[in-house]
Amino acid sequence: MNTTTVFPRPSVTADIALFTIRERALNVLLIKRGEDPFLGRWAVPGGFVRPEETLEDAALRELAEETGVSEVLLDQLRVFSEPKRDPRTWVITVAFTALVASDTLMLRAGTDAADASWFPINHLPTPLAFDHDAILDYAVKSLRARLAVDLQIAAGLLPRRFTLTQMQEVCETISGTALDKRNFRKEVLSTGSVVPTDEEKRGAHRPALLYEFAPKRTFGG
Amino acid sequence: MNTTTVFPRPSVTADIALFTIRERALNVLLIKRGEDPFLGRWAVPGGFVRPEETLEDAALRELAEETGVSEVLLDQLRVFSEPKRDPRTWVITVAFTALVASDTLMLRAGTDAADASWFPINHLPTPLAFDHDAILDYAVKSLRARLAVDLQIAAGLLPRRFTLTQMQEVCETISGTALDKRNFRKEVLSTGSVVPTDEEKRGAHRPALLYEFAPKRTFGG
């Protein structure tokens, strides 16, 4: 490594694929660009990282600024660094996925975004700005792969307390397959990571017990 | 997003945790720093990304420059972006893991590295430069986790053709557990991703059939 000064520096952004479940479909939040390049096209929220913060900080800050969403579960996906991914200049982006429960969302278009809206991932307003089609494609595959390994991923898409039927619907929506009710419950409860509460959800039918996730452990960080 | 120009830009590096198996232990390649900061400390190879390349390109180029190694299997780990991780200035790094077969390596200290050497991961010359202790810790955990899911990860640490005993030793070394020979062979061969060749390895004992990996598929990229 030589000294820093002789090397050109890229701009670095954090981009966030924010997912939720709406009407039994996996949805992603997009923002209509209010400026060039790609004026008028839809893009995932994101923005430039600042010298005093990490990229995770930047992702959370941009999400809050552009969408008003703050209670999210963030995961770093990977870096997208094709030199020409931004037509103007050299911009490297670090992509994140973020999950929110459908009932905790309150959208708010930020000052630098013309509009913000949810789109089912099967009905995206393609082509998106920059390489965001590729970012979303990667994000969805990654989300499915992680859910297949660990049902606890669904935690991010559920309210703090939820019924097992709600959790099953989330898992079915993401994986795109129907699950057996008894086997699903057996599996979820056997791990001990989902525990019953003393609360129930009532409706015009038999009340359902509410469950919540036991504190979580992940590797690394 | 506002225009690019008003935002300060970080330097961006690619750092590579290059692993191999030596004497039945997982080893990582380190380079002794020939300049400040951390002059004289050991660090993983890496360097600044250039405007005309991706970070994967940069990782491969730096590996080749600093170590002479070129036939590697690269995986993006994650970004390390603590603002103070480099004491001089703002440097974000994208960490990679890379795997090489122990017989394909030919080390060569680069012009900007005083020395290059393999270290067993249990005997690292800590503290390493920058946050490289944390990077290696993360890299090792990630490698173990990926191997537990997919034995094919071992491909990167084996020569093109190998005996099943060699492959078993690699898996045992990384996971740190002893494996049953018959069960291991049953599992490896059942997937169809490891196939026999018509070649064998001879010694002062019964010859062993050589195997190779069938072409690989990964998600995303």
Place this chain on the structure above:
DNA sequence: TAAATAGTGTCTATAAGACACTATTCT
């Protein structure tokens, strides 16, 4: 013929998957 490593099968225990009815509440 001894030393060294390769190669091979069965049995058991556990996990995963298919499958259908009863229970409770509200209107």
Place this chain on the structure above:
DNA sequence: AGAATAGTGTCTTATAGACACTATTTA
């Protein structure tokens, strides 16, 4: 009483793990 959703167990099949001996080559 009917509509709506919650909740519950068994059997079968597939997978994973424990376990020990024979085979082939070279020196």
